[in-house]
Amino acid sequence: MNIQAVADRARVSTATVSRTINGSNKVAPKTAERVRRAIEALGYYPNTNARALGSGRSRIYGLIISDITNPFFPELVKSFEDMAVRNGYEVIVANTGYSPERTEVCVQRMLERKVDGVAVMTSEMGSHLIDRFHRGQIPMVFLDTGDPANGISNVLVDYAAGVDDAVEHITSLGHTHIAFIGGPMDLASARTRRQALLASLKRKGVSVNKSLIEVGNHRIDGGRAAMDRLLTLEERPTAVIASNDLTAIGAIGSLHRHNLRVPEDVSVVGF
């Protein structure tokens, strides 16, 4: 079952079938109709591999993320895939597992599959890997990571605005003892969030007590440990802003263990 069979049945050449399928306007309406009927009758569908080889377009997008089990990603993956499928594309998702070696493997896979474009949402993407995409003429989009550079698009999160919203919310509730549990300091986006928070608090005129600034690891256990430490303080915080949701979940877990209610006793905001 291939394009030849359709061509034979419709009494045209394979070129005409191909043009009909791909919506080229160089096909007479009557002919196109005949081809469509043949396709219907035979239950034909094109072989994507052959299409990719012939046209040089794989109609596959790559999506490189850190780890699908981080609850931040599934929503993203779903939306990305939805949009891709709606435009006739397929998506290959690759998890780097936060490891540079595995990231290298991910990149290689994308190159071999000749993806038509790649979206990257992980910080393990070194410049030598970016170069390889460049050499393969593959367009890249960085999501929330990476520096703007030639030929690269960046979709960035407005951390300042987000943190401002969180601070606004917390201060409007009357809190003055506000703690922050940040992410790992080697993560650019974590540093950004931290700086944005300090700036925001300063603007609000909230005095910033260094001991209320904790460091987590963007995982649940880090949030729990950080909250545990905060609860040993003389002056406990009445509100906590966490650098990401897993950290917030960890913090809430710690609070529950210490028999504190959220939000009655302590307010928690996750970014």
Added chain:
Amino acid sequence: MNIQAVADRARVSTATVSRTINGSNKVAPKTAERVRRAIEALGYYPNTNARALGSGRSRIYGLIISDITNPFFPELVKSFEDMAVRNGYEVIVANTGYSPERTEVCVQRMLERKVDGVAVMTSEMGSHLIDRFHRGQIPMVFLDTGDPANGISNVLVDYAAGVDDAVEHITSLGHTHIAFIGGPMDLASARTRRQALLASLKRKGVSVNKSLIEVGNHRIDGGRAAMDRLLTLEERPTAVIASNDLTAIGAIGSLHRHNLRVPEDVSVVGF
């Protein structure tokens, strides 16, 4: 940059390069070494689309799931992908969104990409869709769904054993007022869990109060609503077994709202 370039540089034919890459044992060690050096020097990597077309094997597996944002799936997707990549395969994930129409689209995508096999973990896979995979000679594995049939493999969850463990745990804590929040009754696996639970309780000699058997929807809101209803009962349960984790999360949320502690006041088990 193609196989011809490598062949020229290594002074062999493209056939020999292909055989070297694919690990055919019909290549002399000395020749293979020369080919490998040429590949290295040129930074060559094969075009997967051409490989797929020539060999008839796409080296892609399909994975059809309901919805990646259901926290049950990411772990599965990750393991599946890990294993696939380790064997030189790629994975295309498709979400049916619980909709039969979208499931049809998913199946079509898999067929067009000529996947070498497909794993299905969704209950929307009607028999006419299964037939299409059969016609395409594509091996299928059903995970936790589907009936055993010719040419289909099923990986099933031992619900009875799992429910037994839950009941054993709960009864060993001394609970006797045990509630169950099941899944939607039109879901085979939900019915199975429910029956297994009733059987298990009976075996343990725990009397089963019909009013303690609630129906959820396998989402958080359903668990919450069911727990709300259970808390209006004269004799409240002291323990709850939920048909899946989202249901359990909803139940816990409801308990917190009613100022009940988990597990101090009420024990909750999610399946």
Added chain:
DNA sequence: GTGAGGATTGTAACCGATTACAACACGAAC
């Protein structure tokens, strides 16, 4: 030296599409 037979390598067809280019049909203008 010769022939057998296994190991290695090359030749070329093939996978199923896309697409540049050529060819043709047809109507209008002269």
Added chain:
DNA sequence: GTTCGTGTTGTAATCGGTTACAATCCTCAC
């Protein structure tokens, strides 16, 4: 009746591999 141009269709090369089959090379026994 030519010629031209536009619209439609066909021919055949091409994409980059895989692989059946043919050809060649060695090695070794006799």
